[in-house]
Amino acid sequence: MIKNLSQFVAFDAVARHLSFASAARELGLAPSSIAKSVSRLESTLNVKLFTRTTRAVHLTHDGEVLHRRCADVLAQIDALSQLTDASSSSVQGVLRVSAPIGYGGKVIVPVIASLLKRHRELRVDLRLTDERVDLAGEGLDAAIRFGKLPDSNLIARELQKQPLLLCASPRYLQHRVLPKEIDDLASHEIVSFRMPDSGRDRPLEFRVGDEVNRFTYEPRLQVSQGSALVDALLSGCGIAQLPHFMVENLLAQGELIELLPSLRPEPMDVTLLTPHGRSLAPRLKAFIDELRSHP
Numbered sequence: 001m002i003k004n005l006s007q008f009v010a011f012d013a014v015a016r017h018l019s020f021a022s023a024a025r026e027l028g029l030a031p032s033s034i035a036k037s038v039s040r041l042e043s044t045l046n047v048k049l050f051t052r053t054t055r056a057v058h059l060t061h062d063g064e065v066l067h068r069r070c071a072d073v074l075a076q077i078d079a080l081s082q083l084t085d086a087s088s089s090s091v092q093g094v095l096r097v098s099a100p101i102g103y104g105g106k107v108i109v110p111v112i113a114s115l116l117k118r119h120r121e122l123r124v125d126l127r128l129t130d131e132r133v134d135l136a137g138e139g140l141d142a143a144i145r146f147g148k149l150p151d152s153n154l155i156a157r158e159l160q161k162q163p164l165l166l167c168a169s170p171r172y173l174q175h176r177v178l179p180k181e182i183d184d185l186a187s188h189e190i191v192s193f194r195m196p197d198s199g200r201d202r203p204l205e206f207r208v209g210d211e212v213n214r215f216t217y218e219p220r221l222q223v224s225q226g227s228a229l230v231d232a233l234l235s236g237c238g239i240a241q242l243p244h245f246m247v248e249n250l251l252a253q254g255e256l257i258e259l260l261p262s263l264r265p266e267p268m269d270v271t272l273l274t275p276h277g278r279s280l281a282p283r284l285k286a287f288i289d290e291l292r293s294h295p
Contacts, residue, residue, distance in 0.1 A: 004044065008070050010037035011049060015067040016138070018057045026125075026139065092121035095283045098135075098143040102226035103270070104128040106245055108144070111291050122283055130196045130225055135275055141284050143273045146243070154273040159291055161267035162243040164205065166259045167251070171236035179239075179259055182206055182215055189238030192219035193229055204241050205265035212265060243268060 013023035014034060024031040042049050049063035059067060099108045104126060112124050127133070133143055135154065144159070172189075179185055185204070192201035201222060204215040221237050223229045229240055230247065233256060250256040272288060274280070280288075 007041040091119040096125040190217040191238040191240040194224040206263040
């Protein structure tokens with residue numbers, strides 16, 4: 001079956017995404033090529049692996065059984081590849097990283113640009129999403145996440161800390177009394193960030209002395225994507241708390257104003273997650289070093 005390994009790789013990608021088009025994008029192949037590989041595998045094994053309609057793709061029972069076994073085998077092959085990569089000092093191959101949309105665009109893309117200039121044999125597959133991702137299922141080398149992390153079998157490496165700033169636009173504040181303390185926020189419009197992993201609104205946090213105060217509110221506008229939250233503030237929709245990287249340029253240009261700066265909460269952790277038990281490939285180590293040194 002070694003000669004048919006590419007068919008199993010194609011099958012695994014389709015099974016994870018439940019989409020031939022998404023599998024093709026991940027593997028850098030045409031959807032028709034993926035479909036032919038899966039069809040040949042079904043013919044070789046004499047089983048039907050997927051049921052397909054014009055709108056959806058589903059695994060059959062035989063497909064589910066094969067995918068569990070296939071995923072284990074491919075994970076072992078990938079582990080062997082990681083060992084080979086780690087034993088080499090050359091920064092090469094494909095680095096697959098997931099990051100939040102806003103942070104990915106403003107912080108990760110410049111880091112990757114610097115890496116690509118120095119390492120001509122490196123390629124990068126950067127996947128931007130505010131949703132939580134399955135590293136093993138998506139075939140990722142690493143994922144960047146914000147805030148406190150739940151217990152998992154992933155290895156977490158702290159990259160940096162992002163201050164949280166309470167901001168509003170001059171347009172919004174023009175006809176309103178500037179808040180001087182936390183209780184003053186009760187008379188203001190709060191724009192909330194709905195956290196993708198929980199679906200809950202992220203609370204406003206403030207540090208008063210040695211204590212952390214949480215301000216509860218009823219938002220008139222809920223937003224689930226970071227850059228849209230910035231757009232809402234610029235449109236005069238209200239007040240929101242955002243990471244520093246998202247607003248630093250707007251603050252410098254006077255398009256946003258920081259409120260209650262003396263009550264900033266503890267900075268938010270930015271963490272890199274990698275699968276447990278893998279040695280760091282040179283391309284991933286180079287990425288981590290570059291990110292940590294990036295201003």
